[in-house]
Every structure is written in structure tokens, then in C-alpha cells.
Amino acid sequence: MPTTTWNRHHVISLADFTPAEYNTVLQTAASFQEVLSRRTKKVPTLQGQVVANLFFEPSTRTRSSFELAAKRLSADTLNFAASTSSMTKGETILDTAKTYLAMGTDIMVIRHKEAGVPNAIAQEMDRLGVRVSVLNAGDGQHEHPSQALLDLFTICTLIDRDRPNIEMLAGKKIAIVGDILHSRVARSNIWSLIASGAQVHLAAPPTLLPKLFAEYIYSEKTDILNGQLFLHWQLEPALQDADFVMTLRLQKERMTAHLLPSLREYHQLFGITRQKLQLCNSNVKVLHPGPVNRGVEISSDLMDDPEFSLIQSQVTSGVAVRMALLYLIGSGKT
Amino acid sequence: MPTTTWNRHHVISLADFTPAEYNTVLQTAASFQEVLSRRTKKVPTLQGQVVANLFFEPSTRTRSSFELAAKRLSADTLNFAASTSSMTKGETILDTAKTYLAMGTDIMVIRHKEAGVPNAIAQEMDRLGVRVSVLNAGDGQHEHPSQALLDLFTICTLIDRDRPNIEMLAGKKIAIVGDILHSRVARSNIWSLIASGAQVHLAAPPTLLPKLFAEYIYSEKTDILNGQLFLHWQLEPALQDADFVMTLRLQKERMTAHLLPSLREYHQLFGITRQKLQLCNSNVKVLHPGPVNRGVEISSDLMDDPEFSLIQSQVTSGVAVRMALLYLIGSGKT
Amino acid sequence: MPTTTWNRHHVISLADFTPAEYNTVLQTAASFQEVLSRRTKKVPTLQGQVVANLFFEPSTRTRSSFELAAKRLSADTLNFAASTSSMTKGETILDTAKTYLAMGTDIMVIRHKEAGVPNAIAQEMDRLGVRVSVLNAGDGQHEHPSQALLDLFTICTLIDRDRPNIEMLAGKKIAIVGDILHSRVARSNIWSLIASGAQVHLAAPPTLLPKLFAEYIYSEKTDILNGQLFLHWQLEPALQDADFVMTLRLQKERMTAHLLPSLREYHQLFGITRQKLQLCNSNVKVLHPGPVNRGVEISSDLMDDPEFSLIQSQVTSGVAVRMALLYLIGSGKT
Structure with a gap:
């Protein structure tokens, strides 16, 4: 040790x-x-x-x-x-x-x-x-701090297996996509990624992006965020040149609360696919805390592709x- | 060993x-x-x-x-x-x-x-x-013999941490309070406390005190009890000069069976509070087998007071x- | 090893x-x-x-x-x-x-x-x-292969405790009785018993015997079965001179699906009792994968008789x- x-x-x-x-x-x-x-x-x-x-x-x-x-x-x-x-x-x-x-x-x-x-x-x-x-x-x-720490470890050991450290992420662009409003995983990830010096881009439909949380961050905690956090109502600007894409689990209960029109429409707008990844850095990797709704947050073939998916490494x-x-x-x- | x-x-x-x-x-x-x-x-x-x-x-x-x-x-x-x-x-x-x-x-x-x-x-x-x-x-x-044995151990090790023995309780006054009718804990405790030579005082509302059990004890088993068991329909005579007070869990289901008017009234009459403890020996300690309904069998502040409560020691x-x-x-x- | x-x-x-x-x-x-x-x-x-x-x-x-x-x-x-x-x-x-x-x-x-x-x-x-x-x-x-293997082990170690081997069962008559249609245990047992060279006799009411499975076996796989598998709609021919009787658990849900008239009638026709065992070899032993419905697949006294029952040995x-x-x-x- x-x-x-x-x-x-x-x-x-x-x-x-x-x-x-x-x-x-x-x-x-x-x-x-x-x-x-x-x-x-x-x-x-x-x-x-x-x-x-x-x-x-x-x-x-x-x-x-x-x-x-x-x-x-x-x-x-x-x-x-x-x-x-x-x-x-x-x-x-x-x-x-x-x-x-x-x-x-x-x-x-x-x-x-x-x-x-x-x-x-x-x-x-x-x-x-x-x-x-x-x-x-x-x-x-x-x-959900242990989830964010394992996400951080997964990314850093990809860069250097034996000597991972948080400084490795300085200047990297990381997109966090999906139901940020309800996600404890996103909240923990934001802290660790901001601390690392990364550029963090959140993308979610308006009903699933926490405006109050954003306002809170921008008003009271601007010193921490250091101009590193960006909010998007569309997926594309978050993916543009991203090094890592963190997808979040979509609780199906959100549908019944009328926060989403349909899973199909969600997938069309915010689901991660091979095609959408072309906007990113060519070495881009995709993460998901699991369990995954295949074909909703991420296309099924992409999830299983070890060239892009870090999902098994995360576990x-x-x-x-x-x-x-x-x-x-x-x-x-x- | x-x-x-x-x-x-x-x-x-x-x-x-x-x-x-x-x-x-x-x-x-x-x-x-x-x-x-x-x-x-x-x-x-x-x-x-x-x-x-x-x-x-x-x-x-x-x-x-x-x-x-x-x-x-x-x-x-x-x-x-x-x-x-x-x-x-x-x-x-x-x-x-x-x-x-x-x-x-x-x-x-x-x-x-x-x-x-x-x-x-x-x-x-x-x-x-x-x-x-x-x-x-x-x-x-x-x-529930292991519960009664741990109650006995808790009391005896309070008196002598290294050499607990049952004779320590001879002549002590111990009150058992609450739903004795439905309590396997009380039945086991009565056996161990009678064996120890303690004076055991049961206090419960009439609907929760087992008359048949008492009659059975008094008629067939008087040699075991040796004049050591006392029954009370009120709390006060049981608490008077008591060295230990064992409270029993009240199953909330008893309410629906119309054995109790209300939890509030039960607490007023049989719930253990700081004030009621003034009737007891000044070194009195309170036990409860858990889980506790705070504010029903025992007042919340008393439960957390290490001067009186043995509840954590029991666990x-x-x-x-x-x-x-x-x-x-x-x-x-x- | x-x-x-x-x-x-x-x-x-x-x-x-x-x-x-x-x-x-x-x-x-x-x-x-x-x-x-x-x-x-x-x-x-x-x-x-x-x-x-x-x-x-x-x-x-x-x-x-x-x-x-x-x-x-x-x-x-x-x-x-x-x-x-x-x-x-x-x-x-x-x-x-x-x-x-x-x-x-x-x-x-x-x-x-x-x-x-x-x-x-x-x-x-x-x-x-x-x-x-x-x-x-x-x-x-x-x-359910581990169940069939433990059944095989139970039988073979009965014959030779230290050196069990599958050849021991060559020529033995083994009855499998009950709800063969729904039984994964029976399917695995049939494979191991046929491989051992035993004669396997299935007995079940028509609604619980898989005709298609039998037809499949007889048509496509006759080489494997090698004339070793026999189907019966009644219990008696299966029990006649049997060395081992394997009873199968009857799912009570089968009643609601109208596959059985009543548990009582099932027990009369296919339940194993001391009397019916008289048809078997005098050293016959009875197996059941458990959990047993006492008095349905097997009479209660027979289940507990170590002279006939291998049920505990199976576990x-x-x-x-x-x-x-x-x-x-x-x-x-x-």
C-alpha cells in the first residue's frame, strides 16, 4: 500500500x-x-x-x-x-x-x-x-461517492494503469448526459471532475436538468467551479470534442411522472449511439453506472463494444x- | 474459557x-x-x-x-x-x-x-x-432464552464485569413492565430472575397481563417461585424501590385488537420516564429488548441517557x- | 482427490x-x-x-x-x-x-x-x-444436472461407499414416477441413468407424461436410448421388480391447471406406499428430490423409514x- x-x-x-x-x-x-x-x-x-x-x-x-x-x-x-x-x-x-x-x-x-x-x-x-x-x-x-470514485479510477487507470492521479484529467472534456436532476451519481461526479480540472458539460432535457442546482452552483460556489461547468439543453454541444461521455441511468418511473414523452424519443435525442459519438474526440470512451436500459441511454451494440464502452471496467x-x-x-x- | x-x-x-x-x-x-x-x-x-x-x-x-x-x-x-x-x-x-x-x-x-x-x-x-x-x-x-440470558449478563456484569454470577441478584427488586401477555422475553426473564433469588414485579394493564399464566404459576409451581413473583395492574408499586426496570416491546398490532385504548394513554400509564423513575432505587437501570417504540414504552430522552439506559449494553x-x-x-x- | x-x-x-x-x-x-x-x-x-x-x-x-x-x-x-x-x-x-x-x-x-x-x-x-x-x-x-448427479451418487455409494461408479447400475431397473412433463430433475436423471446402462421406466398420468418428449426420444435419439427407456400410463408395470423408485415433486399449481383431478386421487394412483413397494425388488429404495408433499408423492411413514427412503442421503x-x-x-x- x-x-x-x-x-x-x-x-x-x-x-x-x-x-x-x-x-x-x-x-x-x-x-x-x-x-x-x-x-x-x-x-x-x-x-x-x-x-x-x-x-x-x-x-x-x-x-x-x-x-x-x-x-x-x-x-x-x-x-x-x-x-x-x-x-x-x-x-x-x-x-x-x-x-x-x-x-x-x-x-x-x-x-x-x-x-x-x-x-x-x-x-x-x-x-x-x-x-x-x-x-x-x-x-x-x-x-454516491464510491460510484464517482470508481468512475474516476476507471478513467485514470485507462491513462496510466499503475500510477493513476487526478491531475491526468486537467483540461479533458467530459460530458454527463441524462437524468441529472434525479442523479446522485452525477452530483458526486461533478465534485470529483471539477476537482480534477476537467471541463464538465451537462446535457439533459429541460425537465431533467436541475436549474436550481445550477443556480446554486453558479451563485454560491463559483470559486469551486472555476468556470469548469457548462449546461446544455441539447446533447450535441456536450459531445463536441468530448474525451469521455458519462451516461446516467434513466429511471423508468420518470415516464409516469410525465417528465419524458417516451423512451424512444429520449433515445433519439439523448441516447448515445455510434453515430453521435462521431462528434467526440476519436478516442472517446463511454461510461454508465448501471444497470443499463439497453437502447435507451445507450445503444445496445455500443454498450458491448470494448473499443468505446468502459461499463465492464467500471464494475x-x-x-x-x-x-x-x-x-x-x-x-x-x- | x-x-x-x-x-x-x-x-x-x-x-x-x-x-x-x-x-x-x-x-x-x-x-x-x-x-x-x-x-x-x-x-x-x-x-x-x-x-x-x-x-x-x-x-x-x-x-x-x-x-x-x-x-x-x-x-x-x-x-x-x-x-x-x-x-x-x-x-x-x-x-x-x-x-x-x-x-x-x-x-x-x-x-x-x-x-x-x-x-x-x-x-x-x-x-x-x-x-x-x-x-x-x-x-x-x-x-426467548438467549434474550433473557443477555439481560442477566448485562445486569450481572454491571455489578462485576469480570466475575458475573446469578447470586448477585438475590434480593434485588426487578420490575417487568408492559405487554407481558404476549411476551416470550418476559417468560424467559421470569425463569432466570426467579432462579437468581430476585423479587420480580410484573406490571401491565389488565388486558396485557396473563391471568392464566399467573394462576398456573401460583397453583402448580409455587415451589419454584418461592414467593418471589408479584403481580400489579398499576406501574407504581412495581417501580417502588426497584433496582432494575425491564420494559417490553409493545406490538402495535395490539391496538387493532382493541387491547389498548391508544399509544398515548399507554405511555401515560405504563411508559417509563425520568419522573416515574424517581420512585425507584437511585441507581436504577432500564432495559428493553428492542426494537424500541420511542415515546411509547420509554421516553426518548431516557432511552438515550447512559446513566439509566442499558439498551446498548444489552445488544x-x-x-x-x-x-x-x-x-x-x-x-x-x- | x-x-x-x-x-x-x-x-x-x-x-x-x-x-x-x-x-x-x-x-x-x-x-x-x-x-x-x-x-x-x-x-x-x-x-x-x-x-x-x-x-x-x-x-x-x-x-x-x-x-x-x-x-x-x-x-x-x-x-x-x-x-x-x-x-x-x-x-x-x-x-x-x-x-x-x-x-x-x-x-x-x-x-x-x-x-x-x-x-x-x-x-x-x-x-x-x-x-x-x-x-x-x-x-x-x-x-437440473447437480440433482441427477447427486441421485446417481446416492445410489452408487449405497452399493459401494468408497468406489462408486456408473457401471454399477447396468441392468438395474429404475422407475421414475410422477410429473415427468414439468420435471427438469427427470430430464437430467434420464440422461445419467441411460448412460449407466440401467432400464428406465417412466410412470405418470397421461396429462403429466411428455408425449412429445417420448416421441422425440424414440424417433431421433434411439441410438442413445438403446432400448432402455419405457413409458407407462400406470404405476404398477414401472414398479414391478424395480431396484430404485425415483419420485418427483408434484407442483400444487398443476391442480389449478386442471391437469389433475385431486391430490387424493393422485396419491391413490401414483403415490408410493409400503404396499405398492411390494411389487418391487425386496431391496428397493425410494428417492425424492424434495421438498416432499407428504402423503402425496409418497406416504408419510415410508418417507421416514430409513429401510426404504434415501431422501436424507440425497441431501x-x-x-x-x-x-x-x-x-x-x-x-x-x-
């Missing part, structure tokens, strides 16, 4: 991540990626520690990724699924978290449909003076990045 | 537990509590053994506690949840248990909404002459006590 | 299994059965490898059996249950499999209600050139056979 300083106890949001912190995650994940290429993909780092996956919102992909990351660090894992839980018995979320704390949990990985729940739990743990770490695995429409990166996060916040305990 | 004799193969009920058995559990759990304070909280005691959690009734708290206890003893665990099982396919419960037996399960931890199921499975295992142990994790309104004790039970019934196998 | 050649990368169907392959499975499973009789029932064979149980159809028995087999080989396991998954989010099954591939899964154990899904996933993995193995844990009404064999399959397809990886 790289010798680095890391003082962060929880990972809730990327809003205040420093370049040094991003680079620590990237370099630690690169070390674990190397472990994962061995025949025995396991290290004893977190032996005897307990990682509890508290998923108050159903998930397969992210839960399995965290579970596997924890197991490869030799931690014991506990899975909590809201559907079979005492949540139906009237217990509060904080009380559930405190129960897992009292059982001896060292790290809580938390997903909840309401923004702010992981932060509330982290604050409660700090207030209690206990050395339990909280990892936000997605909270409402707020943030693989996910395990290494989550191992890095668990390692960084978990191994400081004594 | 303390060198003790332990001949019990299953733990179904505390009705016939001897003081020596209680003390063996308490002292073994104290040893494991010490293990749990180390950085690596794992021992190889049950390596290669299989603990199957057969939860025919949904549970998070108790299932996670047993799962973690088993993992910290290095056992392999299998989780069975009724909802995703072949129970819907018409298999009998005994057949399900025999299937897990045939797979090589060493210890079955069983929860079922019907009283008697863990005992029926234990008897079937004995009839078959196999060395599988059964732990009752809660059966209907019958018993922590649960892992150590369940490790002790798994160890005691599991390590005799060869 | 026996030193054998094994070139099969996936186990999807028994249709093309060679006698040498059957014997490799049988002998490897016998070695693991011996491991399972030790106190520590674990071997480090698959340490650091990941076995993902992708059960798109609910299951307890088969999923637990595979999970335990994997854990006893020291693999890490991931459980995927369709009900709590992103399947509801519109992802395709192939994409789900590719996600688990990208996470680093070494072996996928797959159950799906549609025939052909495990094969489609295996073909996709081969097309991608990755060294991931697929085990079919039951696909629609197609096949025990299941773990050893699945360890063998995971070992054979998993340990070739480097």
Missing part, C-alpha cells in the same frame, strides 16, 4: 475532497487492483473487523460490490435488507444503526432513499465518540475502489 | 436451568466479552462447523447477533428466511430442519411464530440420534452471550 | 456426459464425502475464489447446498436473489451475469425459471473469452457432489 496520510473517518460526500485525498484513493485502489489480478485475491487487512451493509433501499450491484470488497479484505460481513427487517416494527433508522454499532460493527455501508441519512448516522456516531466509520452507498438524490474498478475505501477508513482503528 | 461441566445439548427454555448452568453461561460470556475487546475479535473455536439460522419469522436484530456470534467463532453460517424458501412449496417445518441436518448443519438457531417449534425440532433430532443442537431464538409467546452483551451458547452446545461435538 | 482428466468448463446438461465424466464426479464426490465425515469439514481448495449464486427463481434447499459446498471449499460466496435485485430495474439477465463477471466471480451457479438461461450465460462467457464457469442449478423444465450427497462439481470446474483456473 502507498504510504499516505488519510484523516477522513467517514466518506459521505465528495464536496470537500482534496486532490491529495482523491490521489490516495486512486493509488490505494491501484494496489488492490494488482491484488485482484493474483490467483488468491484476498488480503488479511480487515480480519476480525465487521462491515455491515445497511441497505434501506434495495440494491444488488452496489451491495455485492461492497460485500465482495469486504470479504477480499477478510472482514466479516453482515447484510441488512430493509424488507426483512425490524424497520416495519417502528424502529428509527438511527436506532437500527446504533444496534449494529452495539453489536460491534466497525464500518457501516449505508444506502437510503432519503438524502442525508448516512450523514445523520455518521454525526450520531461521532457524537457518541465511537470509532465506527460510515460509507455513503447512495443517499436519495444527494451523492471491476468498483471492487478495487471499495476495497481502498474500506481499507483507508478501517485500518486506522486500533 | 472457564472449566465447567455443561451437559445441555439444546437451549429451548430456561424453565429447568440450574444456577450452575446460568453461571457457566455468564462466565463463558465474560470470557468472550474480553475477546470482543481485542482488535481481532475472532477465535477459531467452531471452525469447520455449520450454524444454520432458520428464521421462519422475520428478524434483523436477533438474526444478525447470532450470525455475528457464529462468525466470530469461525463457524460457517447459513441463513434461511421463510419468505424466499420452499415453505411456500408445502414442506413441513420438520422436513426443512431435517434437510439442514442432512446437509451437515451442527447447530440450528430457530425462530418461529408458533410456540413449541424449536422443541419439536430438538426432540426430532434426539429421536434420530444425531448430534445436532437446537437454540431457540424465540418461539411464539413461549420463550453488545447479546453477541458475547450467543457466542457462549454456541460454544457450550457446539464444542462438545467430536 | 483422484487424478483424472476433466475438460468440461461448464455443467449445463447431462445430455453429452461421458461415462468417464460421470465417474470422475462420483469419485471426486466420494473423496469429499470422506472430508465431510471429519470434524473440520473444510478444505482450502477454492480459497480466494468467488462463487456467485444467481438464483433468479426462489430456492432454499439448492441454494443452501451450493453455498455450503462453496464455503467448505473455502470460496467466498455472493448470493443474488431476484426479488431484491435490479432485475426490476430493467437490466437483462446477460448484463447481470456480466456484472458479476466484472466483479471477479469465478463460478456462477444459476437457476432460472426459463430453460436455456444458464446455457446462454455460459455461451456469452465463452464468447467473451473469460475463464468463468457456469453451473446450471435448474433451468425451467430443461435440466447429504448433494453437498459432496456440489463440492466435486465446483472443484472440477473451479480448480483448473490459474
Whole structure:
């Protein structure tokens, strides 16, 4: 493992991540990626520690990724699924978290449909003076930091497999396309990409682009954005000369809320296809956090084309990045 | 581990537990509590053994506690949840248990909404002459022995952290408050507290106090109770000079069955508050098996006050006590 | 472990299994059965490898059996249950499999209600050139190879515990009774039993016997069957002098589809009882893949009689056979 300083106890949001912190995650994940290429993909780092996956919102992909990351660090894992839980018995979320704390949990990985729940739990743990770490695995429409970090790792290791660092993205043009309004993935990605010095172009239909969020950014946080964020109501200006295209999952529920005319029309206007990619830099790569609605956010053949698609690499990166996060916040305990 | 004799193969009920058995559990759990304070909280005691959690009734708290206890003893665990099982396919419960037996399960931890199921499975295992142990994790309104044992451990280790024993409670006054009629926790607690020589005071509204249970105890089992059990329809005489107050979970379903006028009225009459605690011994502590309905069985601020509340300690004790039970019934196998 | 050649990368169907392959499975499973009789029932064979149980159809028995087999080989396991998954989010099954591939899964154990899904996933993995193995844990009404292999192992180890081999069954008469039309277990069993040289007699009510399947067999595949398969609309000719009787689970849903008059009538005509067994060879044994509808496919007392019933042995064999399959397809990886 790289010798680095890391003082962060929880990972809730990327809003205040420093370049040094991003680079620590990237370099630690690169070390674990190397472990994962061995025949025995396991290290004893977190032996005897307990990682509890508290998923108050159903998930397969992210839960399995965290579970596997924890197991490869030799931690014991506990899975909590809201559907079979005492949540139906009237217990509060904080009380559930405190129960897992009292059982001896060292790290809580938390997903909840309401923004702010992981932060509330982290604050409660700090207030209690206990050395339990909280990892936000997605909270409402707020943030999904491990997803943005694995996206960053996927891109940076494409450039330099062994020595990824955030400075590599300075001046790159990155398009984020789709339902930005409802996307916690986009919110986390914006923080990391702005921090990297990239030019970030958001493209979405008017009903799915958060005007208030944009206004908030432009008014109060202009120093952070540093002229790096651009908003588009059409796809083409965002794709023009882009180095990377991040597509976002379209929740089909949006249709019923009348935010979209039809999936077909959405695909015609904002779906990524081979043809539309011709606007981009010739080495352009496409990302998607998954699960993908084939033929909606991205054409089916493009998704499967390893020349353009980084989707499988993202999943693989996910395990290494989550191992890095668990390692960084978990191994400081004594 | 303390060198003790332990001949019990299953733990179904505390009705016939001897003081020596209680003390063996308490002292073994104290040893494991010490293990749990180390950085690596794992021992190889049950390596290669299989603990199957057969939860025919949904549970998070108790299932996670047993799962973690088993993992910290290095056992392999299998989780069975009724909802995703072949129970819907018409298999009998005994057949399900025999299937897990045939797979090589060493210890079955069983929860079922019907009283008697863990005992029926234990008897079937004995009839078959196999060395599988059964732990009752809660059966209907019958018993929940591991909960009562962890309550006992929580109280005794408060008095002497390293050398807990049941004789410590002789002469103590302990109030059990709430829905005693439907509570398997109360039934198990009554057995252990009577065995300890404590004075046990039950307080509940008339609709939630089991008259038949009381009559049964007074008529047929007076030798066991030894003048130690007292019944109250009001809270105050139970709290007067009490050393410990055990509150019970109120199932909200009781409302719909017209056993209670309202939660607000229940809280006014039987909810534990700071003010009502002034009736008790000044060192009084409050327990609750969880999950708590804040502001119903106990006021929210009292629940969070470490001066009075043992609720978090109970959860922590649960892992150590369940490790002790798994160890005691599991390590005799060869 | 026996030193054998094994070139099969996936186990999807028994249709093309060679006698040498059957014997490799049988002998490897016998070695693991011996491991399972030790106190520590674990071997480090698959340490650091990941076995993902992708059960798109609910299951307890088969999923637990595979999970335990994997854990006893020291693999890490991931459980995927369709009900709590992103399947509801519109992802395709192939994409789900590719996600688990990208996470680093070494072996996928797959159950799906549609025939052909495990094969489609295996073909996709081969097309991608990755060294991931697929085990079919039951696909629609197609096949359930691990069940047929454990049935074979149960029968052969009854004859010779240490050196089971498929040639032992040459000339034996084996009846398969019940809902053959809908049974993937029967389809897999027919392949293994025909390969063994046994005489296979199918008995079912006309509505539950696959005429098309029979016609298909008789017309196109007569070379494989080699005069070894016999069809009966009544039970008695199948039982006459039989050495083994394989009963099949009756899905109660068949009643609602008007394929059966009543469970009582089904039991009278095709249920296996002590009395009907008198038609068989005096050493006859009865098998059932479970879960059993007691008093429907088989009388309750017969099911529990160890003189006749192999049902518990089948479950025990299941773990050893699945360890063998995971070992054979998993340990070739480097």
C-alpha cells in the first residue's frame, strides 16, 4: 500500500475532497487492483473487523460490490435488507444503526432513499465518540461517492494503469448526459471532475436538468467551479470534442411522472449511439453506472463494444475502489 | 474459557436451568466479552462447523447477533428466511430442519411464530440420534432464552464485569413492565430472575397481563417461585424501590385488537420516564429488548441517557452471550 | 482427490456426459464425502475464489447446498436473489451475469425459471473469452444436472461407499414416477441413468407424461436410448421388480391447471406406499428430490423409514457432489 496520510473517518460526500485525498484513493485502489489480478485475491487487512451493509433501499450491484470488497479484505460481513427487517416494527433508522454499532460493527455501508441519512448516522456516531466509520452507498438524490470514485479510477487507470492521479484529467472534456436532476451519481461526479480540472458539460432535457442546482452552483460556489461547468439543453454541444461521455441511468418511473414523452424519443435525442459519438474526440470512451436500459441511454451494440464502452471496467474498478475505501477508513482503528 | 461441566445439548427454555448452568453461561460470556475487546475479535473455536439460522419469522436484530456470534467463532453460517424458501412449496417445518441436518448443519438457531417449534425440532433430532443442537431464538409467546440470558449478563456484569454470577441478584427488586401477555422475553426473564433469588414485579394493564399464566404459576409451581413473583395492574408499586426496570416491546398490532385504548394513554400509564423513575432505587437501570417504540414504552430522552439506559449494553452483551451458547452446545461435538 | 482428466468448463446438461465424466464426479464426490465425515469439514481448495449464486427463481434447499459446498471449499460466496435485485430495474439477465463477471466471480451457479438461461450465460462467457464457469442449478423444465448427479451418487455409494461408479447400475431397473412433463430433475436423471446402462421406466398420468418428449426420444435419439427407456400410463408395470423408485415433486399449481383431478386421487394412483413397494425388488429404495408433499408423492411413514427412503442421503450427497462439481470446474483456473 502507498504510504499516505488519510484523516477522513467517514466518506459521505465528495464536496470537500482534496486532490491529495482523491490521489490516495486512486493509488490505494491501484494496489488492490494488482491484488485482484493474483490467483488468491484476498488480503488479511480487515480480519476480525465487521462491515455491515445497511441497505434501506434495495440494491444488488452496489451491495455485492461492497460485500465482495469486504470479504477480499477478510472482514466479516453482515447484510441488512430493509424488507426483512425490524424497520416495519417502528424502529428509527438511527436506532437500527446504533444496534449494529452495539453489536460491534466497525464500518457501516449505508444506502437510503432519503438524502442525508448516512450523514445523520455518521454525526450520531461521532457524537457518541465511537470509532465506527460510515460509507455513503447512495443517499436519495444527494451523492454516491464510491460510484464517482470508481468512475474516476476507471478513467485514470485507462491513462496510466499503475500510477493513476487526478491531475491526468486537467483540461479533458467530459460530458454527463441524462437524468441529472434525479442523479446522485452525477452530483458526486461533478465534485470529483471539477476537482480534477476537467471541463464538465451537462446535457439533459429541460425537465431533467436541475436549474436550481445550477443556480446554486453558479451563485454560491463559483470559486469551486472555476468556470469548469457548462449546461446544455441539447446533447450535441456536450459531445463536441468530448474525451469521455458519462451516461446516467434513466429511471423508468420518470415516464409516469410525465417528465419524458417516451423512451424512444429520449433515445433519439439523448441516447448515445455510434453515430453521435462521431462528434467526440476519436478516442472517446463511454461510461454508465448501471444497470443499463439497453437502447435507451445507450445503444445496445455500443454498450458491448470494448473499443468505446468502459461499463465492464467500471464494475471491476468498483471492487478495487471499495476495497481502498474500506481499507483507508478501517485500518486506522486500533 | 472457564472449566465447567455443561451437559445441555439444546437451549429451548430456561424453565429447568440450574444456577450452575446460568453461571457457566455468564462466565463463558465474560470470557468472550474480553475477546470482543481485542482488535481481532475472532477465535477459531467452531471452525469447520455449520450454524444454520432458520428464521421462519422475520428478524434483523436477533438474526444478525447470532450470525455475528457464529462468525466470530469461525463457524460457517447459513441463513434461511421463510419468505424466499420452499415453505411456500408445502414442506413441513420438520422436513426443512431435517434437510439442514442432512446437509451437515451442527447447530440450528430457530425462530418461529408458533410456540413449541424449536422443541419439536430438538426432540426430532434426539429421536434420530444425531448430534445436532437446537437454540431457540424465540418461539411464539413461549420463550426467548438467549434474550433473557443477555439481560442477566448485562445486569450481572454491571455489578462485576469480570466475575458475573446469578447470586448477585438475590434480593434485588426487578420490575417487568408492559405487554407481558404476549411476551416470550418476559417468560424467559421470569425463569432466570426467579432462579437468581430476585423479587420480580410484573406490571401491565389488565388486558396485557396473563391471568392464566399467573394462576398456573401460583397453583402448580409455587415451589419454584418461592414467593418471589408479584403481580400489579398499576406501574407504581412495581417501580417502588426497584433496582432494575425491564420494559417490553409493545406490538402495535395490539391496538387493532382493541387491547389498548391508544399509544398515548399507554405511555401515560405504563411508559417509563425520568419522573416515574424517581420512585425507584437511585441507581436504577432500564432495559428493553428492542426494537424500541420511542415515546411509547420509554421516553426518548431516557432511552438515550447512559446513566439509566442499558439498551446498548444489552445488544453488545447479546453477541458475547450467543457466542457462549454456541460454544457450550457446539464444542462438545467430536 | 483422484487424478483424472476433466475438460468440461461448464455443467449445463447431462445430455453429452461421458461415462468417464460421470465417474470422475462420483469419485471426486466420494473423496469429499470422506472430508465431510471429519470434524473440520473444510478444505482450502477454492480459497480466494468467488462463487456467485444467481438464483433468479426462489430456492432454499439448492441454494443452501451450493453455498455450503462453496464455503467448505473455502470460496467466498455472493448470493443474488431476484426479488431484491435490479432485475426490476430493467437490466437483462446477460448484463447481470456480466456484472458479476466484472466483479471477479469465478463460478456462477444459476437457476432460472426459463430453460436455456444458464446455457446462454455460459455461451456469452465463452464468447467473451473469460475463464468463468457456469453451473446450471435448474433451468425451467430443461435440466437440473447437480440433482441427477447427486441421485446417481446416492445410489452408487449405497452399493459401494468408497468406489462408486456408473457401471454399477447396468441392468438395474429404475422407475421414475410422477410429473415427468414439468420435471427438469427427470430430464437430467434420464440422461445419467441411460448412460449407466440401467432400464428406465417412466410412470405418470397421461396429462403429466411428455408425449412429445417420448416421441422425440424414440424417433431421433434411439441410438442413445438403446432400448432402455419405457413409458407407462400406470404405476404398477414401472414398479414391478424395480431396484430404485425415483419420485418427483408434484407442483400444487398443476391442480389449478386442471391437469389433475385431486391430490387424493393422485396419491391413490401414483403415490408410493409400503404396499405398492411390494411389487418391487425386496431391496428397493425410494428417492425424492424434495421438498416432499407428504402423503402425496409418497406416504408419510415410508418417507421416514430409513429401510426404504434415501431422501436424507440425497441431501447429504448433494453437498459432496456440489463440492466435486465446483472443484472440477473451479480448480483448473490459474
